[in-house]
Amino acid sequence: MKTFRFFATLLVIALCAGFTSCSNDDDENESNSPLVGTWKMTKSISNGHTYIPGQNGFDSGLGLVFSANGTFYNLVENEKVEEGKYSYDEKGNTLTLIYIDDDTVYCTVKSLSEFALIISYTEGSSTREDYFVKQ
Template identity: 35%
Template sequence: MRTKFNLLATLLMVVLCVGFTSCSDDEKDEIQSDKTLALLVGSWERTETWEHTYSKYDPLTGKTETVTETETYNIVFTFNSDKTYSRYRSGEYEETETGTYNYYQDTKKLTLGDETGSYAVTILEISDKKLIIDDDGDVEEYTRKK
């Protein structure tokens, strides 16, 4: 009877040891496989053209004409390793935004926050040269700035 008990106890210890070691390695591999934060650090740029068409009434001629205005601007995001960022938009209306960011691996969400509030975008794709995000339905593609 004592031999059966020793054999059962040994078998139980072996099963528990194997179970614990296999679980911890899987979690480490999953965390290490997501290199999004390492790739994100740096400057990303995109150029966008905005076109606005509207009707304009000329009181001198009494005619209404259609006017189309086009604006081209650049947006540059810079992500730092200390989890701070800046966003600069050039063009007719320049603006700068600075704040902090967090990345959530499980949802691929990147939250950006400054003194006025925060918002989230989803990282759809990231590589050494390209960053594609979904900003509330607007898909934006950035290239790494040299």
């Protein structure tokens, strides 16, 4: 009987140690940011003209993919084309995209919900406004 208690106690200790010693690595990468996910562009407005992806020579399959670890990449024809790091200041409605080639784009987040994103930024001498839906 003493041997059984000894092994039962060891088993309980081993099980408790196993459950408490391991952390969930996913917790460190989780983000409450509503940006995290895949965003497909529905239209872009520049210089008073509206461009629809896949129409009139405008690339199709455009989008942005934001990860919880602070990285992002652009989609063109549904393929990853450019990548970098991003930061989002919710209070200032500012999204900063820092590409690997050191090009930085400062965007104003005009609207962000669970399913829709509108950003505005300057490209060359014109201001552009891009509309996205979350996939």
